Amino acid sequence: MEPREQRDLYRMMVLIRTFEEAILREYHADKKPAFDIGAGMIPGEMHLSAGQEPVAAGVCAHLTTEDAVTATHRPHHFAIAHGIDLPRMAAEIFGRVDGLGKGRGGHMHLFDPATHFSCSGIIAEGYPPALGQALAFRRRGTDRIAVAVTGEGAANQGAFHESLNLAALWRLPVVFVVEDNDWGISVPRSASTCVPSNAERAAAYGIPGVRIEDNDVEAVHEAAGAAVARARAGEGPTLIEVHTLRLWGHFEGDAQGYRSDVDAVLGRDPLPAYETTLREAGVLDDDAVEKARHDADDRVESAIAFARQSAEPAPESALDHVFA
Amino acid sequence: MTSTDTSSPAPSAAPSQRKLSTAKAMVEAVAAEMARDPNVFVMGEDIGAYGGIFSSTTGLLDTFGPERVMDTPISETAFIGAAVGAAVEGLRPVVELMFVDFFGVCMDQIYNHMAKIHFESGGNVTVPMVLTTAVGGGYSDGAQHSQCLWGTFAHLPGMKVVVPSNPHDAKGLMTAAIRDDNPVVYMFHKGLLGLPWMARNPRAVGPVPEEDYEVPIGRADIVRPGRDVSVVTLSLSVHHALDVADELSGHGVECEVVDLRALVPLDTDTILESVGRTGRLLVVDEDYLSFGLSGEVIARVVERDPGLLHAPARRVAVPDVPIPYARSLEYAVLPTRSRIRDAVLELVDA
Numbered sequence: 200m201e202p203r204e205q206r207d208l209y210r211m212m213v214l215i216r217t218f219e220e221a222i223l224r225e226y227h228a229d230k231k232p233a234f235d236i237g238a239g240m241i242p243g244e245m246h247l248s249a250g251q252e253p254v255a256a257g258v259c260a261h262l263t264t265e266d267a268v269t270a271t272h273r274p275h276h277f278a279i280a281h282g283i284d285l286p287r288m289a290a291e292i293f294g295r296v297d298g299l300g301k302g303r304g305g306h307m308h309l310f311d312p313a314t315h316f317s318c319s320g321i322i323a324e325g326y327p328p329a330l331g332q333a334l335a336f337r338r339r340g341t342d343r344i345a346v347a348v349t350g351e352g353a354a355n356q357g358a359f360h361e362s363l364n365l366a367a368l369w370r371l372p373v374v375f376v377v378e379d380n381d382w383g384i385s386v387p388r389s390a391s392t393c394v395p396s397n398a399e400r401a402a403a404y405g406i407p408g409v410r411i412e413d414n415d416v417e418a419v420h421e422a423a424g425a426a427v428a429r430a431r432a433g434e435g436p437t438l439i440e441v442h443t444l445r446l447w448g449h450f451e452g453d454a455q456g457y458r459s460d461v462d463a464v465l466g467r468d469p470l471p472a473y474e475t476t477l478r479e480a481g482v483l484d485d486d487a488v489e490k491a492r493h494d495a496d497d498r499v500e501s502a503i504a505f506a507r508q509s510a511e512p513a514p515e516s517a518l519d520h521v522f523a
Numbered sequence: 524m525t526s527t528d529t530s531s532p533a534p535s536a537a538p539s540q541r542k543l544s545t546a547k548a549m550v551e552a553v554a555a556e557m558a559r560d561p562n563v564f565v566m567g568e569d570i571g572a573y574g575g576i577f578s579s580t581t582g583l584l585d586t587f588g589p590e591r592v593m594d595t596p597i598s599e600t601a602f603i604g605a606a607v608g609a610a611v612e613g614l615r616p617v618v619e620l621m622f623v624d625f626f627g628v629c630m631d632q633i634y635n636h637m638a639k640i641h642f643e644s645g646g647n648v649t650v651p652m653v654l655t656t657a658v659g660g661g662y663s664d665g666a667q668h669s670q671c672l673w674g675t676f677a678h679l680p681g682m683k684v685v686v687p688s689n690p691h692d693a694k695g696l697m698t699a700a701i702r703d704d705n706p707v708v709y710m711f712h713k714g715l716l717g718l719p720w721m722a723r724n725p726r727a728v729g730p731v732p733e734e735d736y737e738v739p740i741g742r743a744d745i746v747r748p749g750r751d752v753s754v755v756t757l758s759l760s761v762h763h764a765l766d767v768a769d770e771l772s773g774h775g776v777e778c779e780v781v782d783l784r785a786l787v788p789l790d791t792d793t794i795l796e797s798v799g800r801t802g803r804l805l806v807v808d809e810d811y812l813s814f815g816l817s818g819e820v821i822a823r824v825v826e827r828d829p830g831l832l833h834a835p836a837r838r839v840a841v842p843d844v845p846i847p848y849a850r851s852l853e854y855a856v857l858p859t860r861s862r863i864r865d866a867v868l869e870l871v872d873a
Contacts, residue, residue, distance in 0.1 A: 267612075301645030310644035317611070317640070317648075324631050327604020334605060335612035338564075338590070345608070358631075361601035368596065520646040521680050523704040 200417055202482045208260060208416050209477055210491045212252040212470055215276045217495035218285070219247045221503050222275070222292060226451055234452050240507070241293055243305055248276035250414070250446030253469050254378050255280035257419025258346060258439075261427040267315035267332040267345040269325035271378075272307045274318035277348055283311045285498055286505035295509035302512040303520060315345075323349050323356035326375070330362055333371040337433075344372040344430040351440070352383030354397045363438065367404040370435035374426045377438065380445035385457040401438040408438045414469045444469065543731040544717025546578040548690035549655075552697035553580070553617055555735050557587055560615060563701055564591040566602055567619030567655075576621055577657050577716055599629035603654065607637045610652040615701060620656040623672045623710060637706045638681030652707075653700045658686075659712040659759055659809060661857060662721055666845035669853070671758070674808075674815030676708050677786035683707040683740055684786040688715065688761040690729045692784055695738030703740060712759045712809075724762045741788035745797065749777035752867050753797040755820050756807035757783040760858050764807055767863045776871055786816060791823045795831070798824050802833035803870045807858050812840040834873035837866045 222245065229239035236243065248255070251273070259280035262268070270277040278288055284299070291298030292306045299311050307320035315332065319325040329347035336343035353359055354377055366373045377397050381388050394400060401408025407429070411418045419441055426437035444467050448455050455461050477483040543551065557563045564587075565580055571594035574581035584592040595602040599620060606616035620626060626633065633654065640650050660669030677684045683705055687693040693711065700707035717727035746761060747768050754764045761782045768778035781797050783790065798804050804824060806817040817838040824831055839858045847853050 267608075269608075299645065299647070300643050303645050304643035308639075308643040310640065310648050312611075312644075312648055315612075319636065321631055321635055324600075324604065324636065327601050327632055328608030328611065328636060330601060331605035331608025331610070331614075331616070332612050333608075335609045335614050338614070357628075358600045358604070361596075361598035362604070365596060365598055365601040365605065520642045520644075522683070523641055523646065523649045 200420070204260070204420070205417070205477055205482050206487065208256045208420060209473055209483065210495070211256040211260070211280055212416065212473065213491045214495040214498065215252045215255065215279050216249060216470055217492070217499045218279055218502070219249045219275060221499045223247060223447075223451065225503060236452060245306060245451040246273040246449065247447055247451065248273050250444035250464075250468065251276055251378055251380060253414050253416035253419055253473070254376065254441045254443050257416045258374070258376055258423040260420055261423050262344075262346065264314040265341075265343050267329060267336075267343070268317075268348065269329040269332075269345070270316070270318035270348045271322075271325060271350060271353070272318070272320045273350070274307065274309055278309055278311075278316055278318070281316050282314050283309065283316050284313070285502040289502040289506035290509045293506040293509065294511065295506055296512050297505065297509035301520070323353035323358040325349065326358055326362035329373055330366055330371055333366070333373045334369070337372055342372070342431040344374060344427060346374045346376060348376045348378065350383065351377055351379035351381075351388055351397060352386070352391055353377070354400065355391060363401070363404040363406070363436070366436040367406045370433065372430035372433065373436040374423065374430055375436060375438045377440040379440055379442050381460065382445055382449065382458070384449045387459075397440045398438060406436050406438060409440070411439065411441045414441065414443045414467070416469065416473055540730050541733060542728050543690050544728050545687065545690045545693045545711065546581070546716040546718065548694040548731045549579055549697050549711065550581055550583065551731070552694040552735070553701070554583060554586060556698060556701040557583070557591060562613060563615045563617065564593065565617045565619070566593045566595055566606055568595055568597060568621050570594060570619050575619065577711070577713055578718060579619060579655060579657075579711065579716075599625060600632055603629050604632040604636065606652050606654075607632055607640070607650060610650045610706075611640065611648055615651050617653045617655060617701060620654060622668050623656040623658045624667050624670050626672065626675075633682070634679045638679060641705070642681055649704045650706050651704045653697070653709050654706065655709045655711065657713050658710045659714055660846045660853060661714050661759070663848055663850055663853060665848045669846040671710070671810040673710055673786050674810045674819075677816065681706065682787065684710065685740055685784065686710045686712075686758045686786065687784065688712075688758050688782050689726055690731045692738050692744070694731050695736050696740065696784065698735055699737035699740050702737065707740065710758075714759045715762075724759060726762050738784065741785050741790055743784055743790035743793040744782045745779060745793065746782045747778065747780040749779035749801070751777045751801055752803040752805055752870050753779045753781060753794070753801045754805045754807060754863070754867065755781045755783065755794055755797070757786075758809060760807040760809050763858065763860045763863055767860050767867060771864065771867060776867065778867060789819070789823070794820060795824060795827055798831050802831065803873075804832060804836040805863070805866050805870055806836070806838050806840070807863055808838070808840040809858055810840060811843055812838060813843050815840070834870055837870055839863055839866050
């Protein structure tokens with residue numbers, strides 16, 4: 200892999216982590232001393248993606264904003280890696296009028312027609328719309344593709360299997376991504392899934408299936424490159440499962456008392472690991488690391504500031520946008 | 524029949540007296556829109572070579588080919604969800620859920636995605652699609668193939684819900700639905716399609732203008748004026764109400780029959796005007812009685828002015844029981860002519 204590409208992957212991972220840390224800070228800032236999920240500047244459930252940066256960075260490096268991405272209830276890393284407008288995304292998370300959905304959606308419901316990005320809070324249900332986006336792209340004679348993302352828990356949903364069958368049957372230009380972070384909220388993968396790798400399930404639909412171990416961003420990048428090329432060439436879908444890491448709780452406020460691997464989590468953090476790898480390879484030095492963090496900080500804090508200054512939606516507008 | 528439409532020729536005024544079945548009128552509208560707009564395409568189970576189990580797509584495959592008339596696997600979540608994604612990207616899918624009773628296997632894509640994306644996006648994304656589906660009983664198809672369920676869809680915000688009762692409206696509402704930038708659930712009653720293999724209402728074949736026209740979504744039609752009782756209804760029950768109105772007219776009772784044609788948006792003004800004239804309200808609904816359309820119509824009247832009602836409002840609907848199989852039982856719960864007649868007579872005596 201070219202050093203330039205490696206640095207891009209690293210910088211994207213830093214940007215995502217910086218954003219998630221900023222949201223974490225803002226989310227908890229006014230929920231003290233007693234945690235109240237509905238209180239504060241950012242109310243509601245908050246599913247942060249720290250630890251899963253390699254998946255989004257590795258996959259989205261092959262996309263343009265003409266391609267579609269459908270993400271999950273934990274969508275920020277894919278939104279950022281796909282190039283969504285950061286200030287408007289932050290404003291939506293804050294529930295403000297300048298948000299992508301003018302405050303109607305929230306962090307699980309980010310829709311950006313400019314980058315063909317969307318997400319759904321319902322497990323596995325982001326897969327079917329991606330099929331239709333892919334169908335539309337193909338019908339128009341383009342080589343645009345759709346990437347559909349779920350977690351490993353979603354691979355036991357009917358929507359997952361219906362979608363794989365239909366996409367394979369119609370040879371749709373789709374890349375299916377499964378983020379295996381070991382946990383469906385509190386249920387470990389061993390208690391939910393009958394096969395060691397969801398990539399095996401691809402065989403049931405006659406499509407390639409690849410599993411990436413160790414949250415390896417460069418391996419994700421390589422597998423996604425092949426899958427995206429295959430989709431663009433009209434050869435049909437691919438399923439990629441990445442064994443990734445939920446660095447924090449299922450949602451903020453999750454004490455994770457059920458989590459047997461919690462002590463080992465920090466040692467598996469992919470961001471310092473990749474930084475070390477690139478330093479040792481001479482791709483990164485102190486200056487480059489400092490600049491990546493500084494640039495990310497600038498962008499993120501500017502987005503947070505934009506969100507903070509944006510107005511709350513007027514109550515009298517609550518009935519707007521039900522119909523076009 | 525009279526029509527309140529201003530944008531479309533009433534059947535009685537149409538220069539052409541060409542008659543079509545409701546099914547053929549639907550297909551004619553879909554075909555015309557497909558010819559007019561390359562973004563329109565059709566997806567569903569058995570909608571290709573079979574032409575739709577209820578003849579809702581007959582001939583479209585021959586005319587437009589398999590790229591635009593796509594048979595799907597029995598995977599309603601996948602293909603209805605695919606229609607949502609295609610609509611988001613600017614195509615205009617007409618997607619068929621074979622029986623409305625099957626919504627249980629795919630409702631998430633319908634009410635959490637199709638109906639909510641426009642709202643959640645703050646109006647930045649539109650989902651211009653039509654979800655067609657067959658409704659209704661009366662032919663012993665049992666509890667899982669005979670329901671209407673329009674109240675269930677209408678209860679959930681973000682989708683328009685239209686229910687034509689005749690060939691003219693079937694064509695005009697389909698044209699309007701396909702051209703609408705919102706998701707529209709288009710519910711057609713099996714007993715109104717004019718199918719050769721099912722007992723059908725005589726009015727299932729009727730005059731349909733050859734040119735294209737829209738029946739505006741959300742405008743009810745007073746299909747028979749009358750001074751004594753407002754019978755507010757829709758779909759097949761419109762015809763039962765008209766039959767009862769004909770019969771009772773000979774006995775000095777004049778029913779005004781209001782065909783709602785849409786649940787969302789509901790034409791409250793036409794309901795209020797009619798009840799304002801008659802002072803008596805009967806709602807006839809082939810959907811379940813409780814928590815549904817019949818209660819909603821009465822609530823809209825009472826909220827505006829309870830004084831409009833000179834007698835307590837009445838409802839004829841499916842009592843809260845699954846649709847039975849045996850003919851004797853099914854017809855005991857459907858809104859039949861005899862139940863409508865009894866309710867009208869009790870109202871005028873009240």
